[in-house]
Structure formats: structure tokens, C-alpha cells
Amino acid sequence: MADAKAQPQLVAADALDPPPRRNRLNFFELAYERIEAMLIDCQLRPGQQLTMQDLQDLTGFGRTPVHHAVSRLAADTLILVRPRHGLQIAPIDLARERMLLKLRRDLERFVARLAAERAGPTHRNQMLHMARLLRDKRNEMTLAAFNPLDRRIDQMILSAAGEPFLEHTLRPLHTIFRRIGHLYHSYIATPDNLHGTVDHHLALLNGIAASQVDRAVAAADELVDFVDQMFDGLEQRIDPSLLDSSIAPLLPR
Structure with missing residues (x-):
């Protein structure tokens, strides 16, 4: 009772x-x-x-x-x-961010290796689906459309790698270099240069989805090399006021 x-x-x-x-x-x-x-x-x-x-x-x-x-x-x-x-x-310090790219290279190689070794069927299916989407939209891809997909690709790869610590370390680096990519593609690159960005991400996704460690690591290196060459153009041609708005522009915009 x-x-x-x-x-x-x-x-x-x-x-x-x-x-x-x-x-x-x-x-x-x-x-x-x-x-x-x-x-x-x-x-x-x-x-x-x-x-x-x-x-x-x-x-x-x-x-x-x-x-x-x-x-x-x-x-x-x-x-x-x-x-x-x-x-x-935070203003953009190109010298600092180019130095941080060396750190990103080491981390991306490690993540690509882990993801290729650990990716399960669900991870691989997601990556292959994303790769098909990138291929289908390659010729009409805009920067505004690509950046959200890029964020999802990073999340997929980190999920496949299965190490939560890496997300906290790489997240700010990804944001820093997406901003570099925005400036490069908006002010330096010719319109078709987004094809290179798409193609490097395709290579990385396909290497991980195929569980081919060496191929995935090589694709990660090539993607970082692609980002690294952006700095040459930015250092030579970008208006400093776009890196720090407290500086007066060299030419009226």
C-alpha cells in the first residue's frame, strides 16, 4: 500500500x-x-x-x-x-596566418590519415554524396554556395577521424583560412579559380572514401599548398585596408 x-x-x-x-x-x-x-x-x-x-x-x-x-x-x-x-x-596578419598554415598542414595530414583509416560505411556514403554534389555544381559554384559546403566537409572528415580534440584545434584554423579564401577569391582570383578549390576538396573526399591513406594525405597536402599560394597574391595585391579597416584605403572603393 x-x-x-x-x-x-x-x-x-x-x-x-x-x-x-x-x-x-x-x-x-x-x-x-x-x-x-x-x-x-x-x-x-x-x-x-x-x-x-x-x-x-x-x-x-x-x-x-x-x-x-x-x-x-x-x-x-x-x-x-x-x-x-x-x-x-581581429585584423588579418598575413605573416602570422601563413605561419599558422604550417600548423594546419600537420594537423590536416593527421586528420586525413585517421579519417581514411577509420571511416565507416556511413561516413564514406556521406563523402561520396558530397563529392557528387561538388562535381555536379562545379561549373556554377559560387563562393557563397561553397563555404557552407566546405564547413560540412570539414565536419564529415573530423567525424570520420573520430577524435574530438581535433575539432577544437582545427575549427579556428578553418575559419581563419576561409576568410583568407574569401579575400583571395573576391579580390585576387579570376572567376574560374574556384574550380581549383573544388577539385582539391574532391580529391580529399575521394581519397578518404576509398580508405586510401596515402592518397588522402597527399590530397590534404595539395589542398594546403593551394591555400599557401593564395598568400603570394594577397601580399602583393590586396589593399591593406581590407586586412585592417582602421587603415585608410589606398584607393577609393
Whole structure:
């Protein structure tokens, strides 16, 4: 009889509990992705000064998700927090970022190897599907369409590699070099140069999907080499004000 009486009390106690806030983490991640995308395509210009309220207005997210996203991006060295002076979008230092590309090379080789060794049938199917999509859209691919696909490719490969630590290490590097790619393709490259970007990603996806370690590692190296050559054009031809908006442009835009 004691058990029979206890059960309704337990149910009643449960009924008083507030429903779980299942969307909170989604808002955090969505705010991060939105601000990251604005960094990559330079809607948030390198060197730009702004406030937390500015980011709330630009993204449409509230204070807590935006604060969470800014904390992550500050840890990634993409946003600088200036006490009593607000926020600054980190200027682009081409020498520093070219040096960081050496770190990315070593990490990408390691990830490609792990992914080729560990990818299961689901990972391989996802990569082959993405490869078909890239091939089908290659001739009409725009930078705006490619960058979200590039993010998904990175997520697929990291998932196949199966080492969570690598995502935290590579995520900011991927963001840094997507921004470099945006500047290069927007101001330096000829329109058909996006074909090279697509082709290098195709080679990487196909190498991992085929479980061919040497082929995957070689494709990772060639992709980093492709990014490295972007710096030559940027160093010689980019207006410095596009790397740091606090610098006056050399020519009116």
C-alpha cells in the first residue's frame, strides 16, 4: 500500500518540474555560426570596432547566445575583447596566418590519415554524396554556395577521424583560412579559380572514401599548398585596408 501511495506523489512532483530548455544550446551554436559566417565573408570587417549590442542587432540573437559565441571566437583569436572599449574584429596578419598554415598542414595530414583509416560505411556514403554534389555544381559554384559546403566537409572528415580534440584545434584554423579564401577569391582570383578549390576538396573526399591513406594525405597536402599560394597574391595585391579597416584605403572603393 505504501508503494501505491508513493507513485502518484512521484508523478505529481515530476509534473511540477519545468520543461527542459532544449533549444538553448541550439541558440548558442546558431549565434556562433552566424557570427563566424560574417567574419568569413568580411561583413564584420577585419579591424572593425563594435559592441556586444551591435552583434545582437546584426544577428538577431539575444545577449546570452552572442556572449557565448564571442567568448569562443575570442578564444580562437578571431575577436579581440577590449575592456571598457568593446570588441574588435581581429585584423588579418598575413605573416602570422601563413605561419599558422604550417600548423594546419600537420594537423590536416593527421586528420586525413585517421579519417581514411577509420571511416565507416556511413561516413564514406556521406563523402561520396558530397563529392557528387561538388562535381555536379562545379561549373556554377559560387563562393557563397561553397563555404557552407566546405564547413560540412570539414565536419564529415573530423567525424570520420573520430577524435574530438581535433575539432577544437582545427575549427579556428578553418575559419581563419576561409576568410583568407574569401579575400583571395573576391579580390585576387579570376572567376574560374574556384574550380581549383573544388577539385582539391574532391580529391580529399575521394581519397578518404576509398580508405586510401596515402592518397588522402597527399590530397590534404595539395589542398594546403593551394591555400599557401593564395598568400603570394594577397601580399602583393590586396589593399591593406581590407586586412585592417582602421587603415585608410589606398584607393577609393
